[in-house]
Amino acid sequence: MSDAARAAVDLADLLLKGNYAERVAEDRAAMPAALRDQVDAARDHAHAAFGENTVNPQPAMPSDFPEWVVLSVTTAWTGWIYGESRTCPHAPTPVMPQPVCAVAWMPNVITCLACTAMLSDITDEQARQCDGCGSSDSESLVGAKIVAGQLLFFLAVCETCRWDNPVLRKGTPA
Numbered sequence: 001m002s003d004a005a006r007a008a009v010d011l012a013d014l015l016l017k018g019n020y021a022e023r024v025a026e027d028r029a030a031m032p033a034a035l036r037d038q039v040d041a042a043r044d045h046a047h048a049a050f051g052e053n054t055v056n057p058q059p060a061m062p063s064d065f066p067e068w069v070v071l072s073v074t075t076a077w078t079g080w081i082y083g084e085s086r087t088c089p090h091a092p093t094p095v096m097p098q099p100v101c102a103v104a105w106m107p108n109v110i111t112c113l114a115c116t117a118m119l120s121d122i123t124d125e126q127a128r129q130c131d132g133c134g135s136s137d138s139e140s141l142v143g144a145k146i147v148a149g150q151l152l153f154f155l156a157v158c159e160t161c162r163w164d165n166p167v168l169r170k171g172t173p174a
């Protein structure tokens with residue numbers, strides 16, 4: 001397992017089980033004020049770009065998502081932080097906070113808001129697959145979006161894997 005992959009698992013674990021709100025407050029307090037302002041601006045920009053998400057309202061806490069979703073997001077995030085991701089030609093870097101995009105079906109690519117077309121360069125077969133369970137039930141597939149700080153993350157989920165279904169919300173696909 002690469003350092004980035006291990007960090008993704010650790011971070012997912014922290015988000016799911018740790019005291020998330022407390023950790024965020026601690027991290028913010030530890031940041032230099034100028035960087036904090038930049039991170040906040042990037043996050044606000046990401047939220048604005050993200051818009052309304054009526055299909056899958058975003059739960060307030062990471063622990064309200066299924067584990068596989070949290071791990072998908074942290075994998076994209078740490079891959080970028082560790083410099084293992086491919087990026088768009090504008091080469092967004094974590095040291096200059098700005099909104100960036102990633103998708104579950106191409107976890108090692110990070111783009112700026114202008115270059116999201118790079119993220120849909122997939123085969124028809126890939127486009128029909130659920131990012132949770134891998135089934136090809138394209139009838140029930142819906143696009144879902146998550147804002148995680150400055151990262152906009154996109155997934156395609158089938159009916160079974162939707163976390164806004166109260167019965168199945170916590171389910172982890174087999």
Ligand SMILES: [Zn+2]
Pocket residue numbers: 088089090091111112113114115
């Ligand atoms: Zn770009």
Ligand SMILES: [Zn+2]
Pocket residue numbers: 130131132133134135157158159160161173
């Ligand atoms: Zn599924």
